[in-house]
Amino acid sequence: MVENILEVKNINLGFQSEDNFYQALYDVSFSLSKGKTLALVGESGCGKTMSAMSILNLIPKSAKIISGEVVFHGENILNKNRKEMSHIRGGKIALIPQDPMTSLNPLYTVGDQLLEVINIHQNLYGDEAWSKAIEAFEQVQIPDAKARLKNYPHEFSGGMKQRAIIAMALACNAEIIIADEPTTALDVTIQAQIMKLLKEIKENNHTSILLITHDLALVSENADEVAVMYSGHIVEKAPVAMFFSNTNHPYSKALLKSLPSNKSDMLDTIKGQPPALNQIINGCKFHPRCNFCMDKCMQEVPELAVIAQNHQSACFLNN
Numbered sequence: 001m002v003e004n005i006l007e008v009k010n011i012n013l014g015f016q017s018e019d020n021f022y023q024a025l026y027d028v029s030f031s032l033s034k035g036k037t038l039a040l041v042g043e044s045g046c047g048k049t050m051s052a053m054s055i056l057n058l059i060p061k062s063a064k065i066i067s068g069e070v071v072f073h074g075e076n077i078l079n080k081n082r083k084e085m086s087h088i089r090g091g092k093i094a095l096i097p098q099d100p101m102t103s104l105n106p107l108y109t110v111g112d113q114l115l116e117v118i119n120i121h122q123n124l125y126g127d128e129a130w131s132k133a134i135e136a137f138e139q140v141q142i143p144d145a146k147a148r149l150k151n152y153p154h155e156f157s158g159g160m161k162q163r164a165i166i167a168m169a170l171a172c173n174a175e176i177i178i179a180d181e182p183t184t185a186l187d188v189t190i191q192a193q194i195m196k197l198l199k200e201i202k203e204n205n206h207t208s209i210l211l212i213t214h215d216l217a218l219v220s221e222n223a224d225e226v227a228v229m230y231s232g233h234i235v236e237k238a239p240v241a242m243f244f245s246n247t248n249h250p251y252s253k254a255l256l257k258s259l260p261s262n263k264s265d266m267l268d269t270i271k272g273q274p275p276a277l278n279q280i281i282n283g284c285k286f287h288p289r290c291n292f293c294m295d296k297c298m299q300e301v302p303e304l305a306v307i308a309q310n311h312q313s314a315c316f317l318n319n
């Protein structure tokens with residue numbers, strides 16, 4: 001049986017503005033299996049990054065988790081205090097951000113920053129810490145590791161910076177890596193190298209990966225399971241092969257149709273725009289853009305329901 005290492009249960013989250021409260025996540029639930037990659041997919045603003053940041057309790061000041069749990073090693077880590085959470089963050093659950101410069105301090109060498117992480121999370125110092133740092137750099141295939149540790153972030157290319165962040169996760173034996181659009185800022189060749197590296201880490205170290213992406217091509221090559229998000233709701237969940245062979249939700253189908261294909265020079269686009277946070281849409285949030293919208297869709301919210309073994313979808317067409 002596959003072990004669930006992390007369970008996100010019914011997270012409801014909203015933002016407080018001066019005069020209103022806007023809900024951004026609705027009962028978001030998913031689990032991460034040991035040594036597997038779950039891809040959280042959707043357009044910008046659908047709530048995928050906010051869902052991931054909820055796990056680390058790194059949500060903006062104006063945001064509030066109204067209800068829900070994040071269970072890691074049997075404990076709801078949303079109840080942890082700041083010190084306990086900083087031990088988990090970076091040590092057990094590592095974040096690879098879209099822009100590595102948000103994690104690297106330009107004023108310190110990359111080596112000093114990696115050593116600090118090793119000191120804090122592995123309790124190693126001096127030569128032992130240095131050896132660990134070199135080993136981590138070698139594992140992420142940064143050539144001439146010893147010399148490179150003395151470089152400042154600006155002396156690294158985008159791909160090298162991302163490798164250095166991944167080295168930090170490796171040096172701490174992180175059990176989970178949250179990779180938030182980790183290759184968006186990189187060119188295609190480097191993108192493939194970074195994804196290959198993450199895949200190797202998953203396979204060799206049994207690390208679990210939560211991959212946040214809008215790119216379904218990346219999902220098909222790198223994920224084991226998929227959860228599609230739309231406007232704060234998870235609308236479809238399935239193992240990756242089932243998702244691509246038996247896509248159910250109209251939004252997932254529309255996303256797939258908008259993928260570049262060899263068959264046609266023209267790309268399909270999804271009509272309209274995802275709703276803004278302050279836009280009130282009754283019923284299924286996708287209904288204004290859905291080609292299959294029925295009267296019921298404008299009044300009631302479809303629940304995420306089991307439609308086949310390991311396959312869930314939130315659409316009235318399945319009723």
Ligand code: SF4
Nearest residue numbers: 284287290297315316
């Ligand atoms: Fe479309 Fe209705 Fe299904 Fe929503 S519930 S995706 S509007 S058919």
